[in-house]
Amino acid sequence: MxxxxxxxxxxxxxxxxxxxxxxxxxxxxxxxxxxxxxxxxxxxxxxxxxxxxxKNMNAIADAVALEGVQELTAAMRSAREAGGLRALAQAYLDYAAEHPAVYEAIFVRPTELAFGTPESPSPLKDAFEEIVAGVQPFAGDDPETLTEVFWSALHGQATLDHSARLRPTHRKTRADLLVSRLTGS
Known part of the structure; x- marks a missing residue:
């Protein structure tokens, strides 16, 4: 043995x-x-x-993505517990900025990972549930759809930030505005 x-x-x-x-x-x-x-x-x-x-390079990138999504989830959870949805949004954008290749592996590269299905790997489900936990208090009767909209907006900002399409000095302001519109505060 x-x-x-x-x-x-x-x-x-x-x-x-x-x-x-x-x-x-x-x-x-x-x-x-x-x-x-x-x-x-x-x-x-x-x-x-x-x-x-x-099996191939895509399998390596998928494994990097799964590790990365676990890191992202931990960062979002810690931020949400300390500072709510605004902090979660900032943690998401910070992770994307600090780990662009890992973020790309998670959300941009073609992948064999199943997203949004019952067969999705648990790290992907955990990440989504962490965003749901932040959005839920403001979501009414459909927290998953509002979570998808919120996540999409964060992903758009992260992607546009990475390609230098948005003013870098306004990243926090954009995230704050997004959360303010969603929460009404």
Whole structure:
């Protein structure tokens, strides 16, 4: 048994190294720079070793996305508990700005992850439920639809901010205005 658990630990460590390296490459050079050849060289394993962990590059990006959405959810939860919906909105936008490649993996890149279905991975459901928790007090009888509208507005701001289409000095003001309109305060 000890040998098996050592093998399992080594496999988990390799997987973590692959994901960490893919994320670092994507954050520094963009997802187009993350290829199996480049990743294999960076982690000092052969491409077949990568394929032993992940089916393809999209599977690697999806795994980075799932890790990222867990981080985003934790940031939103902490912010919401401390400062309500306004703080949640700011945490969402801050995460998108601080981790653009991870945000892209979660919400922009083509993915095989199912969003908004009963089969969605639990980290995706948890993220949505965290936004619902912030919106619910202001939602009336349809909190999920209002959550989708709110989330869409935040995503639009994050995407437009990333592509430098909006005034960077007004990011907080835009988020505050969105929350004010939604909450009536």
């Amino acid at each position: 000890p040998t098996q658990s050592r093998r399992e630990r080594a496999r988990a460590e390799r997987r973590d190294l692959i994901l960490r390296t893919a994320r670092e490459l994507a954050e520094s050079e963009g997802w187009e720079a993350v290829t199996t050849r480049r990743l294999a060289e960076a982690v000092d394993y052969s491409q077949p070793v990568l394929y032993g962990h992940f």
